[in-house]
Amino acid sequence: MAIVLGPNQYGKAENRLVTVSRNGSVHTIKDLTVSTSLRGDLADTHLTGDNAKVLATDTQKNTVYAFAKEAPVGEIEDFALRLGRHFVSSQEAITGARVLIDEHGWERIDGHDHSFVRGSDEKRTTAVTIDGEQAWVVSGVRDLVVLKSTGSEFHGYPKDPYTTLKETNDRILATSVTARWRYVGTDVDWAKSFTEIRSIMLKTFADKHSLSLQQTLYAMGEAVLNTRPEVAEVRLSMPNKHHFLVDLSPFGLENDNEVFYAADRPYGLIEGSVLRDDAPDAGQAWSTLPTF
Numbered sequence: 059m060a061i062v063l064g065p066n067q068y069g070k071a072e073n074r075l076v077t078v079s080r081n082g083s084v085h086t087i088k089d090l091t092v093s094t095s096l097r098g099d100l101a102d103t104h105l106t107g108d109n110a111k112v113l114a115t116d117t118q119k120n121t122v123y124a125f126a127k128e129a130p131v132g133e134i135e136d137f138a139l140r141l142g143r144h145f146v147s148s149q150e151a152i153t154g155a156r157v158l159i160d161e162h163g164w165e166r167i168d169g170h171d172h173s174f175v176r177g178s179d180e181k182r183t184t185a186v187t188i189d190g191e192q193a194w195v196v197s198g199v200r201d202l203v204v205l206k207s208t209g210s211e212f213h214g215y216p217k218d219p220y221t222t223l224k225e226t227n228d229r230i231l232a233t234s235v236t237a238r239w240r241y242v243g244t245d246v247d248w249a250k251s252f253t254e255i256r257s258i259m260l261k262t263f264a265d266k267h268s269l270s271l272q273q274t275l276y277a278m279g280e281a282v283l284n285t286r287p288e289v290a291e292v293r294l295s296m297p298n299k300h301h302f303l304v305d306l307s308p309f310g311l312e313n314d315n316e317v318f319y320a321a322d323r324p325y326g327l328i329e330g331s332v333l334r335d336d337a338p339d340a341g342q343a344w345s346t347l348p349t350f
């Protein structure tokens with residue numbers, strides 16, 4: 059038996075980067091969390107501690123901040139592609155890079171020039187993978203919390219000895235959407251694509267009469283693929299944020315779908331992928347990302 063080194067990567071995780079760009083007195087901010095990981099000929103450092111091929115994680119961190127000054131950060135996908143390509147092209151031993159960026163949203167306060175309020179916890183995300191000359195982009199959104207107060211049913215499921223759930227023709231449906239979509243290529247108007255994908259997912263959640271969260275998940279992915287040719291595959295992770303009808307009968311009160319207890323756990327976790335059957339090969343697009 060021999061013991062060998064398996065797949066490995068290393069980098070600086072969760073660099074917090076905030077930039078201010080000034081157009082006269084009007085400021086625009088970008089608030090990012092950037093993680094970089096490098097892959098390549100890195101056996102020596104693992105096997106003998108020889109660091110001749112190890113671009114320090116500290117240097118990777120500094121590169122993130124220097125690149126933010128040297129050119130406008132722009133869209134997160136472009137910034138991630140710039141960083142990833144730089145690491146691979148400038149270090150002979152480094153053959154691959156993975157750059158993950160989360161963008162945290164700030165809204166201008168009442169049209170104010172330089173004051174902002176954090177809108178919600180929602181994050182725009184990207185995961186860029188560089189392998190030699192090739193690049194894959196998977197973008198998405200996290201913590202996009204939505205709720206509909208009707209237009210959702212759940213019934214027709216098997217009843218076994220342990221089933222207590224009551225069938226319903228009218229329930230609250232709420233979830234916190236994590237969506238990732240894999241782009242076919244890299245020649246994309248990233249901002250426009252993101253805005254339109256987010257909007258079509260929200261519209262579908264709202265408009266689709268739901269017989270299960272699974273059905274809603276599929277409809278959301280399908281709507282993205284039907285309208286956005288630049289996308290090959292959508293992966294969705296949607297916790298079912300249960301809202302239970304409170305039993306008010308001890309108080310002599312009827313509860314006609316008006317008073318709910320919002321449980322935070324446990325939650326149903328509904329996850330799935332929707333893709334074109336002729337989608338181009340995913341290459342390394344999803345590697346090391348969570349399945350959903």
Ligand SMILES: O=c1[nH]c(=O)c2[nH]c(=O)[nH]c2[nH]1
Nearest residue numbers: 212223269270271272298326
């Ligand atoms: O939309 C739903 N899907 C399920 O699989 C499920 N299971 C459950 O208890 N409630 C729900 N709701």
